[in-house]
Amino acid sequence: MFASFSRYQPQLLSLLRIMAGLLFVSHGTAKVLGFPAIEGLPAPGLSLGGLSGPFELVLGALLVLGLFTRPAAFLASGFCAVGYWAVHGMQSFMPIQNGGETIALYCFVWLYIAAAGPGAWAVDNMIGKKG
Template sequence: MTIDTLETVWAPRLLSVLRIVAALLFFEHGSTKLLGFPPSDHSGAPLLSLAWVAGMLELVGGALLIPGIFTRCVAFILSGEMAVGYWMVHAPQSFYPVVNGGDAAILYCFVFLYLAAAGGGPWSVDALWRGRS
């Protein structure tokens, strides 16, 4: 395997894998907040609360990103959600992300920002719509 093979064949495929895995994990955050599954301390957000809005973005956004539908737009919105979430919820608790529990929010923010720029990869509905697979 050469570097050229990694760049031309595997990098686009791994972009799709990154999108799918991040979206599945993100979808789980939304399903926990809105549907109570899997059960956690964050289950059952009150209707129309900030946590409910975040849960809707996570559930719907994750569901759209898993197959790669409107990837750039959805990922940009979710990146912004994570930035706002970090600064509103985590940052006031402590300056250090590992202490304030915001390291996942930061990581999601930048993964989604990357997907907004890079797109969904070859294994996405977006690629099918554009005639690329």
């Protein structure tokens, strides 16, 4: 039964990229646009927390579209790794203790997508077919 899922791998990779990208964008919109309003988020500015919003917004949007997917995913993965160690890793090594499960998971999802590519549904694929 599960072997039949293999034929849908490119589409499922796209779904993973799109859904993770939408969730990543929501972090950026909350920090940059104040939507949805979440108490305790860092204010926009020149701090690591303040700079994270625009990165999440722009890289997340690129990843949702599947545009410049591999470099965007690679940058997002590195951004998440730095964010994890700079913010969460200082509190405790274990993500379950320091509240860093989400950013750690994003780090490895983006790293996988940087290696695997965008999947079946991506602007990158349409650009490649024109050239």
